[in-house]
Amino acid sequence: xxxxxxxxxxxxxxxxxxxxxxxxxxxxxxxxxxxxxxxxxxxxxxxxxxxxxxxxxxxxxxxxxxxxxxxxxxxxxxxxxxxxxxxxxxxxxxxxxxxxxxxxxxxxxxxxxxxxxxxxxxxxxxxxxxxxxxxxxxxxxxxxxxxxxxxxxxxxxxxxxxxxxxxxxxxxxxxxxxxxxxxxxxxxxxxxxxxxxxxxxxxxxxxxxxxxxxxxxxxxxxxxxxxxxxxxxxxxxxxxxxxxxxxxxxxxxxxxxxxxxxxxxxxxxxxxxxxxxxxxxxxxxxxx
Amino acid sequence: xxxxxxxxxxxxxxxxxxxxxxxxxxxxxxxxxxxxxxxxxxxxxxxxxxxxxxxxxxxxxxxxxxxxxxxxxxxxxxxxxxxxxxxxxxxxxxxxxxxxxxxxxxxxxxxxxxxxxxxxxxxxxxxxxxxxxxxxxxxxxxxxxxxxxxxxxxxxxxxxxxxxxxxxxxxxxxxxxxxxxxxxxxxxxxxxxxxxxxxxxxxxxxxxxxxxxxxxxxxxxxxxxxxxxxxxxxxxxxxxxxxxxxxxxxxxxxxxxxxxxxxxxxxxxxxxxxxxxxxxxxxxxxxxxxxxxxxxxxxxxxxxxxxxxxxxxxxxxxxxxxxxxxxxxxxxxxxxxxxxxxxxxxxxxxxxxxxxxxxxxxxxxxxxxxxxxxxxxxxxxxxxxxxxxxxxxxxxxxxxxxxxxxxxxxxxxxxxxxxxxxxxxxxxxxxxxxxxxxxxxxxxxxxxxxxxxxxxxxxxxxxxxxxxxxxxxxxxxxxxxxxxxxxxxxxxxxxxxxxxxxxxx
Numbered sequence: 001x002x003x004x005x006x007x008x009x010x011x012x013x014x015x016x017x018x019x020x021x022x023x024x025x026x027x028x029x030x031x032x033x034x035x036x037x038x039x040x041x042x043x044x045x046x047x048x049x050x051x052x053x054x055x056x057x058x059x060x061x062x063x064x065x066x067x068x069x070x071x072x073x074x075x076x077x078x079x080x081x082x083x084x085x086x087x088x089x090x091x092x093x094x095x096x097x098x099x100x101x102x103x104x105x106x107x108x109x110x111x112x113x114x115x116x117x118x119x120x121x122x123x124x125x126x127x128x129x130x131x132x133x134x135x136x137x138x139x140x141x142x143x144x145x146x147x148x149x150x151x152x153x154x155x156x157x158x159x160x161x162x163x164x165x166x167x168x169x170x171x172x173x174x175x176x177x178x179x180x181x182x183x184x185x186x187x188x189x190x191x192x193x194x195x196x197x198x199x200x201x202x203x204x205x206x207x208x209x210x211x212x213x214x215x216x217x218x219x220x221x222x223x224x225x226x227x228x229x230x231x232x233x234x235x236x237x238x239x240x241x242x243x244x245x246x247x248x249x250x251x252x253x254x255x256x257x258x259x260x261x262x263x264x265x266x267x268x269x270x271x272x273x274x275x276x277x278x279x280x281x282x283x284x285x286x287x288x
Numbered sequence: 289x290x291x292x293x294x295x296x297x298x299x300x301x302x303x304x305x306x307x308x309x310x311x312x313x314x315x316x317x318x319x320x321x322x323x324x325x326x327x328x329x330x331x332x333x334x335x336x337x338x339x340x341x342x343x344x345x346x347x348x349x350x351x352x353x354x355x356x357x358x359x360x361x362x363x364x365x366x367x368x369x370x371x372x373x374x375x376x377x378x379x380x381x382x383x384x385x386x387x388x389x390x391x392x393x394x395x396x397x398x399x400x401x402x403x404x405x406x407x408x409x410x411x412x413x414x415x416x417x418x419x420x421x422x423x424x425x426x427x428x429x430x431x432x433x434x435x436x437x438x439x440x441x442x443x444x445x446x447x448x449x450x451x452x453x454x455x456x457x458x459x460x461x462x463x464x465x466x467x468x469x470x471x472x473x474x475x476x477x478x479x480x481x482x483x484x485x486x487x488x489x490x491x492x493x494x495x496x497x498x499x500x501x502x503x504x505x506x507x508x509x510x511x512x513x514x515x516x517x518x519x520x521x522x523x524x525x526x527x528x529x530x531x532x533x534x535x536x537x538x539x540x541x542x543x544x545x546x547x548x549x550x551x552x553x554x555x556x557x558x559x560x561x562x563x564x565x566x567x568x569x570x571x572x573x574x575x576x577x578x579x580x581x582x583x584x585x586x587x588x589x590x591x592x593x594x595x596x597x598x599x600x601x602x603x604x605x606x607x608x609x610x611x612x613x614x615x616x617x618x619x620x621x622x623x624x625x626x627x628x629x630x631x632x633x634x635x636x637x638x639x640x641x642x643x644x645x646x647x648x649x650x651x652x653x654x655x656x657x658x659x660x661x662x663x664x665x666x667x668x669x670x671x672x673x674x675x676x677x678x679x680x681x682x683x684x685x686x687x688x689x690x691x692x693x694x695x696x697x698x699x700x701x702x703x704x705x706x707x708x709x710x711x712x713x714x715x716x717x718x719x720x721x722x723x724x725x726x727x728x729x730x731x732x733x734x735x736x737x738x739x740x741x742x743x744x745x746x747x748x749x750x751x752x753x754x755x756x757x758x759x760x761x762x763x764x765x766x767x768x769x770x771x772x773x774x775x776x777x778x779x780x781x782x783x784x785x786x787x788x789x790x791x792x793x
Binding site: 263266267269270271272273274275276278279282283286 | 338341342343346349350374375378380381382383384386387426427439440443444
């Protein structure tokens with residue numbers, strides 16, 4: 001084979017046959033390995049759980065962003081459960097009653113599609129049904145400072161590991177009438193901030209694809225997490241103030257007026273008709 | 289030297305009777321569609337008057353054409369590149385529909401269908417844009433025809449700005465009032481403002497004959513051409529969202545006929561023929577001072593009999609038939625040989641290829657004891673009747689403002705020659721001029737009896753073939769530059785558009 005690559009031509013005759021046979025053997029072996037390892041499933045499931053699920057779930061450690069998964073394999077129908085873990089977004093969109101109930105119970109935070117293969121889901125289910133527990137969420141947060149949390153959120157203060165400030169993607173009440181970005185969910189009264197442990201657990205290893213790709217390389221320190229939580233959970237920002245709507249309306253009107261004034265300044269000298277002013281001038285002169 | 293051919297025009301204003309047949313011929317062929325009702329690709333204006341659209345000659349308002357900059361180069365009056373970009377969604381120099389006029393028709397059906405009543409039914413005016421009745425029509429495309437409404441309209445003629453207050457007052461005097469007609473179509477300029485202003489590159493000048501056209505596929509409705517054309521001869525079709533303009537009846541020209549307005553002209557004032565010009569001189573001739581513009585434009589026109597010019601033309605693939613047409617061209621004679629046809633408003637610097645023979649001007653006279661009394665001799669010692677430019681009712685400065693960018697000598701020279709023709713022929717036929725007077729007129733007009741006879745012949749007695757020397761435009765060979773003429777060779781005939789079922793047995 002190396003020879004044929006060096007000659008930059010495809011193998012011919014018996015050589016080709018040999019190559020094809022080798023390729024076939026390799027494929028059979030590889031797929032065989034993938035399909036024939038049921039005993040390794042639970043171990044894989046544990047790794048998967050630690051990678052994908054711990055941000056929102058515990059087994060026997062209590063609720064975080066999502067429910068405690070102890071005994072979930074007995075609580076739910078296995079077929080439904082597999083479908084749910086495979087494509088939670090589709091199940092939720094189909095109006096499934098269990099999924100809708102969970103969605104409401106957990107403050108309208110939808111379970112993200114984790115992009116798992118059916119085998120990975122089987123492994124996860126094997127792990128969940130195996131009776132393992134994970135205990136509670138990670139570290140306890142120190143005392144947070146809401147003012148500093150807001151500074152982190154809007155970007156007045158930099159995160160020590162260089163992560164982006166939250167306002168680029170998230171909005172929250174208490175930021176002023178214009179709010180923040182729309183890419184991520186609005187964090188006002190959100191399920192992600194319902195408890196300190198839930199928030200800390202999620203933010204230290206976010207499971208959603210967008211968040212994970214950002215925060216995996218630039219994690220937040222414990223103090224930063226605590227400050228952010230203090231800001232996000234503050235009573236004052238649990239609800240949008242009605243006055244902010246008025247502010248938005250006023251800002252829009254002012255902005256429009258300013259734009260029109262500028263446009264008039266720039267295009268004010270445009271031609272506004274020749275004949276009518278001419279005739280009116282002549283009439284006025286005739287009157288005089 | 290870059291010799292090119294141009295289908296050019298002469299309008300002999302002395303023969304225009306202001307009948308608007310040309311305008312109607314054009315309207316019936318080209319602009320009776322929806323969205324074009326207000327367009328008059330050909331219109332006839334009364335001068336002095338404000339024209340169509342109102343005061344189109346006032347480039348302070350309309351920003352058309354080119355202006356000579358301090359750097360000695362010409363710049364579009366409408367905008368430079370930066371302004372063009374910042375104004376692209378909002379062209380600040382567009383005429384309003386009122387400056388053209390709101391087109392209307394009459395509800396004629398009401399005359400037949402009205403229910404029985406005490407009064408005669410009437411046909412109310414109905415707007416062709418809104419479809420609503422227009423009971424108070426205030427303007428039309430030719431509102432000031434024959435000096436109608438002159439205290440308002442004629443008094444605001446932009447060319448009158450060149451006259452003194454005294455001259456303007458005299459123009460309004462009874463028995464001195466004077467007007468003439470100015471028919472206008474697209475000038476198919478050599479340096480068109482519309483082409484330069486178009487951000488979409490939709491307007492082009494055909495290489496083989498110089499006709500300026502707007503591509504209806506490429507036009508993106510920016511409407512910069514409407515501002516860029518100083519003659520306001522591109523129009524926006526509000527229905528199709530594309531700009532349109534005079535196409536010099538290319539379909540007629542390509543089949544050897546003159547354009548409809550030329551063909552229908554009752555006074556036979558219109559001449560059409562080919563001019564050969566040197567395209568290398570365009571930049572230089574557009575950036576000379578105003579007074580030299582007409583001479584510079586004339587200098588670009590080349591002698592089609594000169595072997596060197598013919599060789600250069602052939603090198604540019606101008607066909608023998610085109611060169612022959614240029615040699616027979618009545619336009620060449622009027623513009624270059626006799627120099628009595630002048631471009632309209634050369635100061636717009638677009639090098640218009642439509643030339644006007646200025647109209648003879650009635651002279652100032654007063655009735656004394658019931659006789660029309662003309663006194664004295666003019667500067668050249670000629671009797672006032674035909675010879676006097678000084679006594680002309682219309683100040684020569686006004687004519688210079690129209691036809692020679694303000695250069696009085698240029699327009700006077702044309703007039704002296706036209707007067708010489710009149711005096712020469714009158715001496716011949718009516719015999720009331722002395723030979724000395726005829727000789728003086730010929731000398732003043734810098735002409736001779738042969739030339740006078742030729743001018744007389746082409747002015748008064750031209751045949752159809754002499755007025756319209758339509759060259760074979762060679763479109764079929766020009767088109768080969770971008771299209772294979774055999775491409776659709778097997779795609780016509782029976783059964784191509786509608787498949788024919790095979791007969792079953």
